[in-house]
Amino acid sequence: MDDLVRLAGVSKRFGSNVALAPTELAFERGKTTVLIGPSGCGKSTVLRLIVGLLQPDSGTVSIDGETVGENNIAMLRRRMGYVIQEGGLFPHLTARDNVLLMARHLRQPETDNESRLAELAALTRFPVEGLSRYPGELSGGQRQRVSLMRALALSPQLLLLDEPLGALDPMVRAALQRDLKEIFERLGQTTILVTHDLAEAAFLGHKIVLMNDGRVVQEGGLSDLRERPANAFVTEFLNAQRGVAMR
Amino acid sequence: MKTALVTLILAAGIAAAASEPVLIGSKKFTESYVLAEIAKRALSDAGSASEHRQGMGGTIILWEALRSGQIAVYPEYTGTIAEEILKSPQKMSLDVIRAELAKVGVQVSGELGFNNTYALVMSRAGAERARIRTISDLRAHPAMRFGVTHEFLSRRDGWRPLADRYQLAPPDVRGIDHGLGYEALRRGEIDVKDAYSTDAKIAEYDLVTLEDDLGFFPQYKAVFLYRASIDPQAKAALEKLQGTIDEPRMIRLNAEAERTKNYARAAELYFSGGSESIAPRAGESLTAKLTRWISRHLQLTCISLLLAVLVGIPLGIVASRGGAIGHVILAVTSAVQTVPSLALLALLVPVPFFGISARTAIAALFLYGLLPIVRNTATGLQDIAQPIRESAIALGLSAGARLRQIYLPMASRTILAGVKTSAVINIGTATLAALIGAGGLGEPIISGLNLNDHATILQGAIPAAVLALLVQWTFDLLDRLLIPKGLRL
Structure with a gap:
């Protein structure tokens, strides 16, 4: 098993609230892993720990064998792409x-940049004429395509997508789900995706990690979760998204 | 031999071409220093190099230096010329003086405008206690202690003839240095001393001038004495000073010089038009005056605004991070804003380095301009949403690059609005600068208020209002030009 990212005994608390209990997690190279669970289960916290927006209270996060720390995080971030729900595009x-x-x-040379931009626009199916528009002039879907282009611009080793x-x-x-799946496959991109939508998780993920209350409850494919639920919570979570669970 | 001669002639020619600086002398007291500095400035403005030999001594030393050509110019008083130099037993007209001095190659400039006569002064309390108002009243008080300058003691228009004329015979008459005499008077070690009528100390020590009821003291109109041989442009520059300094202005210049101990600065005050009490430069058209006021006004506003921007934005950046330092910055800049502008000016005037000058006005305007800029910078930065900040961090931008490329541009609209507020406030507040002689559109407003003359007030008020509107428009235009389009969607 070839893992790009590893969490070893990583925990995080905010005051008295445990956001993440000591956790072991590994993310396979070239694959899309989906973190799923109810709000506040700790799935976004995992992503923020990996990109260094949060520092773990215990344990270590390592990327490609390198332990994430204060002195290398800036360099490591350049090997990661990070996309959030509202895109976080700079409006100016x-x-x-x-x-x-x-x-x-x-x-980097501007000529390289222009050809990279054309490549990315084609990859994300973003209209070239939209490139000179400001975020405020784009639709929500177009904004997320731009965010994705920005995250992919430096050909990152790791793509982190938070809902x-x-x-x-x-x-x-x-439409975007289909495009994302195609992009990940074409690039062989190591991706960690956070979502609360089981259908999206099943469609995009090679592996699903179900979390609850700051802990990993079960890892595996959708069929594993459906056929061999680790506990009652798994069944309950699946039943709540009945359309997918019954399929 | 021939070449040596040619070289010599050439050298002489070069020496003559590189014109010698005009040497200006002054007597050893404030007013003389200040007048000499004014002459120096006037000459240099006219393109003549000059040097000021400060405080060379008393009348005779200066006169001898001038007569022998060691100096070319020095400030003198008509009374002193008649009494001390020409040793005339009676008063002389300026024309007679001119004719006499022309014989030794010395010319007399036009009168500068004030009469700095001798006077006897007492402390106000002492004069009131003894009910002394005139010099004649001193006769009834033989026990009065006199402390007069050595020069006054020996002058032909000084102590002895004065005592004869007024029939005074006090037993206690001491010669004392001019400056020390004032201290002695303050401490009550002497009761009466001589003074010059434009002396700043009269106001400073709250002294009363005893009335010269027998008309003993001659007129001491200030003039410049200069060598007839100085070049015409230097001559013209000196003559241009005629009639430009009245008594109140001279007292003001003296006070400024004594306070700052900087005579060149006091002279500068003269050239910066630091006095509204003097009649405006003769023949200056309204257009010329408006141009002068407006350009001064803009100068004060622009310099102070520029400083406020340079200091305010960094302070705002620090303040935006919150914490104790951030709170202190906002609290202090807010506190400054609550000080009434007039009070702020008044507080700055006695501070060394400031005084009655444009510098003080600029400092006050700068302090006023600070708060809107600091507050808007801090608010603009704090208002940037958390996801934007995290995106900037997650991209791998350094802290400096995040500030320069993301946060400041995103806050630019709010910051610019702060600068605009600051500029409009400054245009208004700068009218108060005239109160401390810093000029600007406040000059006509204040003199109009003093004279109860509405037309004059409007000459300042209307341009000030127009300027404020123009500043508004300029900033609206800047908003369109400077603010990234994406922020205006």
Whole structure:
């Protein structure tokens, strides 16, 4: 088993509230792992610990064998792409400038940047004429495509998506899910996706990690969860999203 | 031999071409220093190099230096010329003085405008206690202690003839240095001393001038004496000073010089038009005056605004991070704002380095301009949503790059609004600068208020209002030009 990211005994609490109990987790290279669970189960916390927005109270996070710490996090972040629900696009920059921000910061040649931009636009099916628009001039779905382009701009080893489609209407959402699946497969991208939608998890994930109350409850495919539930919570969670569970 | 001669001639020619600086002398007291500095500035403005030999001594030393050509210019008083230099037993007209001095190659400039006559002064309390109002009243008080300057003791228009004329014979008459005499008077070690009528100390020590009821003291109109041989442009520059300094202005310049111990600064005050009490420069058209007021006003506002931006934005950045330091910054800048502007000016004037100057006005305007900029910078930065911050961090941008490329541009609209508020406030507040002689559109407003002259007030008030509107428009335009389009959607 070839794991890109490992959490070893990682825990995090906010005051008296345990966001993540000591946890062992591994994320396989080239695969999409989905973290799923009810609100507040700790799935976003895992992502934020990996990208260094949070520091663990105990344990270590390692990426490609490197332990994440204060001195290497800035460099490691350049090997990761991070997309959040509302995109986190910078409103004062055009789509193009948002996507190329880091490449320019690292002084990569502008001609390379332009060809990379064209590649990304094609990959994410983003209309080229939209590149000179500001986020405020784009639809919600287009904004998420720009966020994805920005996350992919430096060809990251690891893509982290925190409910990237959460705020989109169902039609747009379905179209983006199809496109994401195609992109991940084409790139062989190691991806960690956080969602609360079981259908999305089943559609995109090679592996599903179900969490509750700061703990990992069960890992595996949808059929594992359905046929061999680890406990009553798994069944309850699946039943709550009946449409998928009954399929 | 021939080449040596040519070299010599060439050298002489070069020496003559590189014109010698005009040497200006002054007597050893404040007013003389200040007048000499004014002459120096006037000459340099006219393109003549000059040097000021400060405080060379008394009248005779200066006169001899001028007569012998060691100096070319020095400030003098008509009474002193008649009494001390020409040793005339009676008063002389300026024309007679001119004719006499022309014989030794010295010319007399036009009168500068004030009469700095000798006077006898007493402390107000002492004069009131003894009910002394005139010099004649001193006769009834033979026990009065006199402390007069050494020069006054020996002058032909000084102590002895004065005592003869007024029939005074006090037993206790001491020669004492001018500056020390004031201290002695304050401590009550002497009761009466001589003074000059434009002396800043008269106001400072609350002294009364005894009336010269027998008309003993001659007129001491200030003039410049200069060598007839100085070049015409230097001559013209000195003559231009004629009639430009009245008594109140001279007292003000003296006070400024004594307070700051900087005579060049006092002279600067003269050139910066730091006095509204003097009649405006003759023949200055309304357009010229408006141009002068408005450009000064803009100068005060722009410099102070620029400083406020340079200091305010960094302070705002620090304040946006909260914590104790952030709170202190906001509290202090807010507190400054609550000080009435007039009081702030008054508080700054006695501070060394400031005084009666544009510098003080700029400092006050800067302090006023600070709060809107600091507060808006802090608020603008704090209002940036958490997901945006986290996205910027997660991208791997350094802290400095995040601030420069993301946070400050995103806060730019709020910051610019703060700068605009600050600019509009400053345009209004800058009218108060005229109170401390810093000029600007407050000059006509204040003199109009003093004279109860509405037309004059409007000459300042209307342009000030128009300026404020223009500043508004300029900033609205800047908003369109500077603020990224994406923030205006």
